Amino acid sequence: MQRRRFIAHTAGMAALSGAALPAAMAADADASARPTVEPYDWRSVPFGGGGYIDGFLFHPREAGLLYCRTDIGGAYRFDPQARRWWPLLDHLDKADADLMGVLSLAVDPRDADRLYALCGLYLSKEVRDGALLASTDRGRSWTVHELGVKVGGNSPGRGSGERLQVDPWAGEVLYLGSSQDGLLKSTDRGRRFRQLDLPVRHVSLVLMDPASGSAGKPASRLYVGSHDQPGLYVSDDGGKTFQREPGTPAQAPQHAAIGPDGVLYVAFAIGDGVHVANPSYATTGGIWKRDPGHGRPVWTEITPVKPGIGLKGFGYSGLDVDRQQPGRLIVSTIERWAEGDDLFLSEDGGAHWTALGARSRHEVAARPWLANYKRATRRPDPMGHWIADVKIDPFNSARAVYGTGYGLWMTDNLTQATQAARTAGAAGPSDVANAADAAGTVNWRFEVNNIEETATLEIRSPSGGAALLAAMGDVSGAAWDDLTQSPATGLFAPSNETNRSVDVAELEPRVLARTSDHVATGGYASIDGGKSWRAFGPSDRVAKTAQGHRAPTGLVAVSAKGGFMVWAPERQPALWSKDQGRRWARCDGWPADPGPLLAPVADRAVEGVFYLLDRAQGRVLMSVNGGQSFAPALTGLPALNDGQNAQLISAPGRGRDLWLALPHGLFRLSGTENALGAPSAIPPVAEAWMVALGKAAPGAPYHAIYVWGRVSAGGASPVEGYFRSDDEGRHFVRIGDALHRYGRLLSMTADPLTHGTVFLAPHGRGVIIGRPQSKAKAQP
Structure with missing residues (x-):
């Protein structure tokens, strides 16, 4: 596998990281004089598909106008000349991330510019209610009409439809088949809906008969399918009454x-x-x-x-x-x-x-x-x-x-x-x-x-070898050498569908590990940069759930030089290995009630040191013996529940240099051999949901810091988005924009070899690369 040349970190890098800031950067510059926004080029890293395409819609009166919908990754419009699809929902922010699940699409047969999307991911009470998104410019911009009901874009039956229809003779009339609240009708282009009298909760499809209407007269015949009361129903009076066909x-x-x-x-x-x-x-x-x-x-x-x-x-x-x-x-x-x-x-x-x-x-x-x-x-x-x-x-x-x-x-x-x-x-x-x-x-x-x-679950940008590594749901995982092309060597091999985690040794990037739900031992290790993989050795991990399903294999971390690994199968005791995954034993001191989000973190400069953010107990645990045992190194942090974003990462180049993203802000941690000092807050960051470190700016002594969260850039009030700091968090520039927010992230990493380059793994949108527009290279 042809990859970027392997680069070993040296003592010189550690010395550079600890150097004093230049006076010009150390001084607090006038915030009003600093740029607060840096234009970025955002685009997908090519992989190609990788997820469930569950619906298509041609416009009946304009040739070449085609849309598709996905269960978790939004909707797309096809460009037949370029043979390229354009994503339509990348503007959604974190609060609206569930609207990336598209249960149905509809067009107005008499107005090719009008497009509607019925959006929502799940039906549980904890998630956001669904919404109808309405566009008058083919999905370039949207108006959101809240529905007050749940929409199951990634729920059972999502491939049927279409559930959303515009009357072919009266564009203001819409019918909406919901996931559990029956059939709804709007007479004002989706601004408001009322429920119709139909003994069906889960509508599978709605179809209007154009022959039952005429110019100025809405169609009267309406067919409705049902999942929960299996059968086809028909109305001949515009939805006032129905009978089983x-x-x-x-x-x-x-x-x-x-x-x-x-x-x-x-x-x-x-x-x-x-x-x-x-x-x-x-x-x-x-x-x-x-x-x-x-x-x-x-x-x-x-x-x-x-x-x-x-x-x-x-x-x-x-x-x-x-x-x-x-x-x-x-x-x-x-x-x-x-x-x-x-x-x-x-x-x-x-x-x-x-x-x-x-x-x-x-x-x-x-x-x-x-x-x-x-x-x-x-x-x-x-x-x-x-x-x-x-x-x-x-x-x-x-x-x-x-x-x-x-x-x-x-x-x-x-x-x-x-x-x-x-x-x-x-x-x-x-x-x-x-x-x-x-x-x-x-x-x-x-x-x-x-x-x-692709449901990209974890990404890494190593210091040598591949430019990018990704662990993916359903389709395994892959390594990119060329970020402008689909991976030339295909998937990690052996390929075993869902890979949940991938990690690489910072100082010896030939050593990799990944977890895989579909391999009996739960994962693989590589000592040649991913050219070949060896299955993990035996362990006492429980491979099946109580219901008989494959148990999620969780997250893995590889030590700085690759001699040790710590593996945290989801909701199970963690395991450690001192022979690159050939044998595993339980870690002492791991939380007694492990949740689904416990992520071991390797120190990126000191061999054999690992950390863990114990979310439920509000503490950071540390191991100094390769993961064999963990002990509290910092206590007194706020306790978090599973629904709150938090992340702990280690900085390359200097031991015990940690960054902690919390709903309460961004914090830096440092310490001695067995303990960590009090967290140091980064004032511009009001909320930090994820953090990554990348190549330092020219002349800067420390890594570039990337944050997904709410940040005050240039002294303004905190706003949501993506941000970068080149001066250890004193000041941030906003690198995201209103069109590129991507809903919810599952992972984030930054390029250690190229300043300004950051990678995002949004839920259901593959991998996104962001680079300063001044540096971005043209891609096909």
Whole structure:
């Protein structure tokens, strides 16, 4: 693996860190004369996808206008000329971070500039209520309308929809299907909603029939699907009354569409689809159509392949019709674990179907990590998993897009499958045409340029070797040598889905460790900078929860020279190793009731010294024997609960030089061999949620300090954002702006070799790199 050259810290660096400040920097400059804002260039570090794309929306009247939504990473608009996606919700601040979960999108068919997003992450009482975000400029700016109800953008059933609809004839009328509060209606473009009388709490979809309205007359026919009362409901009076649609199964409608000939198609599944409880996955489902005919409408089942039972059970979710060719539609299975999910295409209203998996070719060369991931999962996966939604471009029948649990695929030659269906001959709904040799190939490209949705849990920028290391949920982790490209070597190998933590020895960056939920021993160590990895040796860690699930493997820290490691599995006693992870023993003195957020910290200058912020007890523990035992080194700190941000980090170059980010401010700690002195407050910082140290400014004697929190820059009142100090915290400049706030961070680090460069790991947005605009290099 080609990496940055390895750089060992020397005694000279330690001496530099302790040098006296130049007089000009030590003196308190006039705050009003200091710049308070430094323009920064913020952009994603390329990885490509990595998260669940659970919905797409083409505008019905403007060619090329396409949006997608994600469960935790916001929404995006596609630029077809640049073949690039533009994130639309990066402006959200910490208080609104839960709005990065997008449960549904809607456009106004009569006004292409209007876009609506139904946002919220979870349904528990502790989280923020959901909101409707309204835009009149395609997502460039937003107005927030609070809903007063919870919205489950990352909750069971999130792949169904769309739940949000704008009346095609009256743009002021919106219908909103909620996660647990039924169906809501607005007559003022989403400013206010009222609940309609429908015996459904968890709405799965809302669909309006344009043929039931006309210019100046709102549509009267409304279809509503339900998860909690499985079935399809219909209203013919604009939502005043509803009745169960006769002839449809008692299953949850996932997606529905009306063809150009007026035929209604619906995909059904038992269960919410994706992470449902009891049963865990969709167990059955089907495709049904409603032909208006000349008499009473009739429902007919047209399911391509009937689900089996047990492990062979699955559902149907994605569904769309070709707006240019009546009777042409595409559908997707969901949670078809035995054979792998697939897409099915029909051009005669579901009388005959073509399975696309055997006729598809997926291009993965541009994203080496994806090839690693697909090999590592070892599951039948011809098209990808969790195919919740698929769409055909209403202006181009050859173009289609579908989402998976790790990104999205797009094709411009879907007509190849149509030709294949004609060649393959007749096949009934349960006898799918599958002869690959009689088919043209449908070519899919991983169209994820600038979609970065990995749940990046921890990041590090080493002093040598890779420019950036990341531990990621679901897709393992990776190392970047070139920050302008997706990792050339793909994922850490072996790749084992969720990696929770990664750390590197400050003075010997060839030594690395990472934790992994999917490896039996809980993690890996490397002594060659990540070229190869060796599984941790045995330990008494409990690998399964009481419910039988994999126990989260928690956080790991590597000592300054790499001779020791301390590992804190979540909610379990910590372990230490003196042979780079080959053998593990319990740490003495660790908190008796370990919570989920206990993070061991290695001293970055002194070998074998570790620290721990004991949040519940308001103290800092220290080990001077490689993690074998910990003892209190500082007490009297405020106790914190799990919902409060706090972080302890160690500065390179000088032993026992610590920085502590707390809701009450930023503090510096220093001490002797076995104790730490009283915290020294950094006055400009009112609240510190995370802190990082990076390369010192030219001529400055100490590391640059980066803070995410509320800081007073230049003497002004504290404001939320990202800040940097080049003079040990005396003064800060704001480096963030109103368009780049990214909701909630999970990790932050700074480049030790390049001044001004900081990395952010927001929840569900991959990795963000920030650099001064004056230094930022152009990237494709």
